[in-house]
Amino acid sequence: MNNQATLELDMDYFVEEFSHCFTGECRVKMLPLLYKISQIITDSANLANALSIILGIMQQHLKMERGIVTLYDMPAENIFIHDSFGLTEEEQKRGVYTLGEGITGKVVETGKAIIARRVQDHPDFSDRTEAQRSSKAKSAFFCVPIMRARKVLGTIAAERVYMNQRLLKQDVELLTMIATMIAPVVELYLIENIDKVRLENENRRLKHALKERFKPTNIIGNSKPMQEVYELIHKVASTKATVLILGESGVGKELVANAIHYNSPNAEAPFITSNCAALPENLAESELFGHEKGSFTGALSMHKGCFEQADGGTIFLDEVGELSLTVQAKLLRVLQNRTFERVGGSKPVKIDVRIIAATNRNLAEMVEQGTFREDLYYRLHVFPITVPPLRERGSDVIALADHFVSTFSEENAKSIKRISTPALNMLMSYHWPGNVRELENVMERAVILSDDDVVHSYNLPPSLQTSKESGTAFGLTLEDKVRAVEYEMIVEALKNTNGHMGEAAEELGLTRRMLGVRMERYGISYKSFRGTQNSDD
The missing domain is CATH 3.30.450.40 (GAF domain)
Incomplete structure (x- = not known):
């Protein structure tokens, strides 16, 4: 029953x-x-x-x-x-x-x-x-x-x-x-x-979040140079082609490598990163290809290198131009045959791994100078992607700055809502030699220094506060800083009142005549804030 x-x-x-x-x-x-x-x-x-x-x-x-x-x-x-x-x-x-x-x-x-x-x-x-x-x-x-x-x-x-x-x-x-x-x-x-069910859903959510994080459309910025990068990522992600990512330091080459891997058919497989510039020459071979027990002093057990750890997935060789010629020769063999021997070993290890390399150096020049193998260069240069420097990305600077302000506001328990107009002008005018990494550091500092819900121009480091933007040769003196603050307050008041000098003067606690004198001092015109309105104040 x-x-x-x-x-x-x-x-x-x-x-x-x-x-x-x-x-x-x-x-x-x-x-x-x-x-x-x-x-x-x-x-x-x-x-x-x-x-x-x-x-x-x-x-x-x-x-x-x-x-x-x-x-x-x-x-x-x-x-x-x-x-x-x-x-x-x-x-x-x-x-x-x-x-x-x-x-x-x-x-x-x-x-x-x-x-x-x-x-x-x-x-x-x-x-x-x-x-x-x-x-x-x-x-x-x-x-x-x-x-x-x-x-x-x-x-x-x-x-x-x-x-x-x-x-x-x-x-x-x-x-x-x-x-x-x-x-x-x-x-x-x-x-x-x-x-x-929760464990399955959480596992699915985390994998999805990881994949979403590195989707090309999630790399912040919509400038034309970045759109071209996104298109290249989309085309190469589904293949197993070797990729060489080029660009200045701090442009986000590792982010591009992540986007390629996590949008590939092997997204669930390992993604192993190795910073070649940080590897001492005598240990680089062991770190990349592993070693056998007893192969050298201190080798107490067998060690699998980065290539073996990445088997079935992707290895990202950051700053590949820093590798010695000896390690370059072994890397060339991996690219050709997908096999290598561990240090101290004689048995070939066969792997199935995709190689993505990146460098901020001119490899073609290094080939001419004899510091980088020509055959390795051509093996790596199958599908090059050049990430543009921040100074060539136009309004992406503002999008990135807003993103960093939001991130660091949350981390520091602050409620910063916007970046002031003078500060935005400074961010757009700067040449950003350190690229996105420098911008990130600048915005973290600005968030920490901000005393209200706005990032002001005087919260930015002196290197960004040029005479072009502040109306004065800005230094570290009290007078210079007072002038920079005054300039920003006038610009903000005119912006808030749509260029009406009377209302702006009232907001600042000045007479209309006094405001006019100070605007003349800084070369500010109320017409710049009028938009489509043509009426005089």
């Missing part, structure tokens, strides 16, 4: 056994009922079967108006209704609580039952489901925890009108006992279902 048939027979038995308890206040024969519940739980270990019996008992024999079973999603700190009676589907969907919220949230948080003799008068009552709008005014509500090894897994709650408070106490004790009985089944359900 299957579990469903057993369940139906048991329910028929219960109906017959308690048919004389018309008022729903008969509790003297609950022992056989509890025994049957324990049997079903033991035989099936199925939460749905167990809850079907429990909610049926609550509704038919205990005469409850509503019965609710919630489960606690511990990692997300959410409590949700898993099964119920007396609630519509819409009401059940609304029954989601945070830890400590409402009666249900308090029970999960404390692990202690709560009895509300008049539910609508209880201070923790929240009516998240909105079911109480049609509830009887004198309904009592109680909620007991489902616990296993002092860990709260969920709750069982019930609502009913009680004329006999002793009966209310008995029902609380009864459901507490039932909650204890089903706790192992609930725990098993959470492990097999909710936790499993």
Whole structure:
């Protein structure tokens, strides 16, 4: 006989056994009922079967108006209704609580039952489901925890009108006992279902976030030079071609390498980065290709190098122009045959790896000078991508600056909302020899120095504060800084008032004549802030 048939027979038995308890206040024969519940739980270990019996008992024999079973999603700190009676589907969907919220949230948080003799008068009552709008005014509500090894897994709650408070106490004790009985089944359900689904979803989310982070469209900037880079990334990502990324220091070559790998068919495979400039010449070969145990002093065990670690995926060789001629020869063999020997070894190691290299040096010139192998250069130069310097990227400077301000504001618990116009002018006029990396450092400093919700020109380093932008040869003297602040305040006031000198003067606490004198000193014209308006002030 299957579990469903057993369940139906048991329910028929219960109906017959308690048919004389018309008022729903008969509790003297609950022992056989509890025994049957324990049997079903033991035989099936199925939460749905167990809850079907429990909610049926609550509704038919205990005469409850509503019965609710919630489960606690511990990692997300959410409590949700898993099964119920007396609630519509819409009401059940609304029954989601945070830890400590409402009666249900308090029970999960404390692990202690709560009895509300008049539910609508209880201070923790929240009516998240909105079911109480049609509830009887004198309904009592109680909620007991489902616990296993002092860990709260969920709750069982019930609502009913009680004329006999002793009966209310008995029902609380009864459901507490039932909650204890089903706790192992609930725990098993959470492990097999909710936790499993969450781990799968979280794993999928993290992989998706990682892939999204390095999508070409997520590299900040929409300038024409960067659009050309995005197109090249899109074309080469789906292939296994060797890529050589060229560009000045700080332009974001590693970001491009990441974009290629994480948009390739091997996105799930390893992505190993090696900074060739940071490898001492005597250790470079070992770090890249590994070594055998005892191959040199200190080689206490076999070590897999970066190429072996990247097997099946991608290796990114940053600053490849810094490798010695000896290591270049071994790298050439890997490019040709995809095989190498570990240091101190004689057995070839075969790998399947994609190679992406990057350099800020002119490899063609190095070939002419004899410091870089010509054959290696041509092996690497299969698909070159040149990342433009920041000074050639136009308005990307502003987009990047805004991004860094947002990032560093959050890190430093500040609420900086914008960059002032004079500061933007300075950022756009600067030549950025250190490229994106320099801009990032400049904006981090500016966020730290800002005393309000704006990054001002005087928050930028002196190297950016040129006479062209501030109207004075800016130095480190007090007078120079006062003039820079004055210039910025005038520009901001005119911008805020759309170039109306009277309103700007009032905002600055100056007369119109005094404002005009200072504007003349800095070469500022109100017409620059008028937009399409032509009226005179």
